[in-house]
Amino acid sequence: MSTNPKTAPTEVAKDDSMLKQKAMMASHYDRLTSAKETGAKTCSTFVPGNLNELIMCFGLLNNLPEVNAIQAGLRKKSGLYVMESEKLGHSEDVCTYVKSDIGMMAKGNLAPNGKPLPDPDVLMLSYTGCFTFMKWFELLREEYKCPTIMLHTPYEGDGKITENMRDYMVKQLKEEVIPTLEEVSGVKFDIDRLRENLKKSVKAEDDLVHVLQSAKNKPSPIDAYFGGIYYIGPIFGAFRGTDDAIDYYSTLRQEVDARVAAGAGPVTPDGDMGPEKYRLVVEGPPNYTSFRDFWKMFYEEGAVVVASSYTKVGGVYDLGFRHDPDNPLETLADYCLGVYTNRNLPQRVDMLANYVEEYEADGLLVNSIKSCNSFSAGQLLIMREVERRTGKPAAFIETDLVDPRYFSPANVKNRLESYFQMVDQKRASVTASGVAA
Amino acid sequence: MKCFIGIDLGSTTTKAVLMDDNEQVLGQGITNSRSNYDTASRVAKQEAVVDTRLTLCRRGLAGAAGLEEGLDEFLGALERSFRLEQFLDQLGDLEATCKTQIAGERFAGVEKEIDAALVAIFDELRDSAPALFTPGAKRKSDFFRDIAGGHYLQVAEEVAKEVGLPYELLLNVYDKSIIDVENRPPSEDLSGKFVDALKRVLGQTEGDGRDAGEIEQRVKDALAVELEESYVVGTGYGRVTLPFSKEHIRSEILCHGLGAHKMYPKTRTVLDIGGQDTKGIQVDPVGIVENFQMNDRCAAGCGRYLGYIADEMNMGVHELGPMAMKSTRSVRINSTCTVFAGAELRDRLALGENRADILAGLHRAIILRAMSIISRSGGISDEFTFTGGVAKNEAAVRELRKLVKENYGDVKINIDPDSIYTGALGAATFAYRTGMEGARA
Secondary structure (H helix, E strand, O other): OOOOOOOOOOOOOOOHHHHHHHHHHHHHHHHHHOHHHHOOOEEEOOOOOOOHHHHHHOOOEEEOHHHHHHHHHHOOOHHHHHHHHHHOOOOOOOOHHHHHHHHHHHOOOEOOOOOEOOOOOEEEEEEOOOHHHHHHHHHHHHHHOOOEEEEEOOOEOOOOOOHHHHHHHHHHHHHHHHHHHHHHHOOOOOHHHHHHHHHHHHHHHHHHHHHHHHHHOOOOOOOOOHHHHHHHHHHHOOOOOOHHHHHHHHHHHHHHHHHHHOOOOOEEOOEEOOOOOEEEEEEOOOOOOOHHHHHHHHHOOOEEEEEEOHHHOOOOHHHOOOOOOOOHHHHHHHHHHHOHHHEOHHHHHHHHHHHHHHOOOOEEEEEEEOOOHHHHOOHHHHHHHHHHHHOOOEEEEEEOOOOHHHOOHHHHHHHHHHHHHHHHHHHHHHHHHHHHO | OEEEEEEEEOOOEEEEEEEOOOOOEEEEEEEEOOOOHHHHHHHHHHHHHHHHHHHHHHHHHOOOOOOOOOHHHHHHHHHHHHHHHHHHHHHHHHHHHHHHHOOOHHHOOOHHHHHHHHHHHHHHHHHHHHHHOOOOOOOOOOOHHHHHHHHHHHHHHHHHHHHOOOHHHHHHHHHHHHHHHHHOOOOOOHHHHHHHHHHHHHHHOOOOOOOHHHHHHHHHHHHHOOOEEEEEEEEOOOHHHOOOOHHHEOOHHHHHHHHHHHHOOOOOEEEEEOOOOEEEEEEOOOOOEEEEEEOOOOOOOOHHHHHHHHHHOOOOHHHHHHHHHOOOOOOOOOOOOHHHHHHHHHHHHHOOOOHHHHHHHHHHHHHHHHHHHHHHHOOOOOOEEEEOHHHHOHHHHHHHHHHHHHHHOOOOEEOOOOHHHHHHHHHHHHHHHHHHHHHHO
């Protein structure tokens, strides 16, 4: 294992969008790690319910602990961090994003560029469906003793957003969130600046949806799970509402359109994928510690993910939501209320079953995360219901986010191969009965 | 004759099933997986071929004069006699291999004594071999390593005492040799062994109105039938190590589903408890897998769990079930972890609990794990087929029956005595289907 993050494994030629994203991420981490020198203030917050447009109104830098944990996972450092936080007293069953973050703090809180991340000036908790987030920020508050904002997002228990919910959130934004951010930053809130940021978001959101929906083509020009994780990076992270994001998504869109025109499949870490044999919808986050090996188990078999729920945790733009500059605070409320983690089980089932149909998938695969109760609760029910509605076979695998101890390659591969063969059998039997009829 | 072969490379044993072009099973074979799947699959396949030859002999000898009544008995004798030939053959190999070890430094100065000791040991092993293959003879196992090994150690101890050699030296010679012998591809001359075996049987037995010439001819005809290996499918954990191309490999989940369907066509739910995994499988009316769940991240509740417990209790794994059947009450074992269950076991023993009762509790713990996996795969539908090595354990079966009844009511539970071959049977069926499709195309 390389300890130098700059020595990446052998890469195939990178697309412009990939290079652009890499540069964006690098400069973002540089901005964060030089905050002390530049005097910039930082705000730690989460991906689901990330209010980047608002945070930027106050000149604050957005730091996302989840993304830091993912980076640590991809760079094979999270195992060490997880064990470090266990040493500090966190149990084996706690969310491994949390443990990676806590362990990383204990080990000097180094960003991927090798420099220490600044202590946050404010913790902005937009609580969307995951209770662990609240506990996580409690720990961070204890550590940093900085102002903490709790924006409570009501759960979509009945599967819809009501006026009351929206009003409740707008009230919190006006009375709690904005005043605290003003106080921390020393910058007065300017609603027109927010509108400008939101306008930029919309442009990038349109392009993202175009990219994600390109997977309806056959073959799909993208992998909407493994590749999708890269595609959502800027918009779910610190770039929504920026010119950088607009550029990135318009470049990506052009590249994807070119792939469609050429009838090409997705780009994988080993170059272009071979012929598309299986089209899958995936529910649940991926495993990050063996991300490439995990992905390889799919593309080696000709399996492409055409739609996934995980790429909706930071917004369900493909279901029609767009940030609305004309109603800036209400739109922020709607955004938080609508993210995938805040949706109830029937909504999740609808979404996944529709994906199977709309993207003409062979079935649903659930990747159940050992340490994520929020995602995992009810996944078997979801799986069965989607199976029942679509008549397509489903399968269940189990891994973890960033704890390398919970990725068992032989078992996962065994299940995946069984699943792909199951799909083959199902197809053969459909063909056979079609002939018989 | 076109043959279709399925091989299931399990973590403990490797199984093979041979099918003809009418989708009829002609033979099945099993061997220990060793650490060498390549040899294991060759041995299992050869065992299936041996079994096939016996099936063909049975067909060939049907109606032969003088065998109308005692055909089963005659074939039983033929098989035992063949096994003896096979055993003597491997014993010869073991002796020769042992002798090559004497050149080592460790034996400097005592080469002659060791050589003489080996001659004495192997003479004794050869002399006592026929008794191992008499009707009703009890053998520890059917694998050469187990039969020859146990006996060697016993005889070597006596010989060492007699000739004044350290026992460890003779043990060392054996340990160094057995792996080589076990991993050596088996001798392919089956017909020769069969003919020798037949001659021994004909010489040792008598039958009214029997025509030895006719019998020999019919057996030779059966041995002459060409077995054309049309298509082979591999499954199980070792499948990727085989020199099979991808289209010759099927997941063991699909193979178990299809195998169970072949055994019991009304099967809708399958439970397989193997050495290192437990699978709950739902199949449709034609044997296609609809859903499955299996353990991962933890192997508690698998066959190995019983192996571990057997070691802890200093018992053979096959003795656990019968002892648990003697229980009068079941002791509750809470731990799902294999190692912790061992700790609980010692704790219970220290508390003075009865061994049989503790074992009954352990069997229940395994089956509870299995029930959880089945329920996650979609529950149990009628009919329910239980397969894998643990299906041979009567105490596990007793607990399973109870829990199925409690949770799912009256469900027909199928357990085939040959259930260990389920995966290989499914693989052979896949081989048949693919091979026949290829032939039609």
